[in-house]
Amino acid sequence: MAGLLFVLCEPGPAVSEEELNDWLDNEHIPLRLPIPGFQSWSRWAAADGAKPTYASFYDLSDPSVLTEPPYTDLATTRSEREASILSRFALLERRTYTLREPVYPPAAGPAYDPTKPGPFISVVEIAVKPEGQDEFDRWYEEEHIPMIAKAPGWLRSRRFVLEDAGAVGPEAKEGRPPRNLAVHEWESPAAFESAEFKAAVSTPWMAKLRETALVEARRRVFKFVRSWDRE
Secondary structure, three states: OOOEEEEEEOOOOOHHHHHHHHHHHHHHHHHHOOOOOOOEEEEEEEEEOOOOEEEEEEEEHHHHHHOOHHHHHHOOOOHHHHHHHHOOOEEEEEEEHHHHHHEOOOHHHHHHHHHHHHHHOEOOOOEEEEHHHHHHHEEEHHHHHHHHHHOOOOEEEEEOOOOOOEEEEEOOOOOOOOOOOEEEEEEOOHHHHHHHHHHHOOOOOHHHHHHHHHEEEEEEEEEEEEOOOOO
């Protein structure tokens, strides 16, 4: 059962961008590279002017990777620098998801490398009334993704279901994130202005779901910063 670890970070005034980048690039993520079950590592920065400013994505062979050694050992072996930085963050939010099949085939075909994702991603979180979940899933799979896949610059779409979430820091908010997560990869945010994309988000079926099933929907757009290969 494939999974995803999605981490949102707002450094705040107590952690400089230089300190954050050095810690992530040279300590935090490299410690996770050897862990079995971690399949990809990527960093992202906000491209929409919203906060949190930074995000990290880790593809997992199974969400259970996060509940057993060697991953759980990291919490007890932190360096003094890491402990200090974590204590100073304005926000650090960790979410664990399971992958919902199918993965919508990448536009680039078999040569597409999931460890080197598209230069932009849109992250869409949607809360749905329990009685509307089945219809929401049908809409997403039968209409929505097939339509946005026609937009110029679309690369790949994946859907996930929330398993666990937690946040720390003075900017942390109470409450559980929406159950449904979609991650769409794009060549450019210009795709959002295309006729194909606008058509995909303005269908009668989507309008019906807004009235009967959707509780909350929010979208973030991030720009690719860096990925890592397993050594």
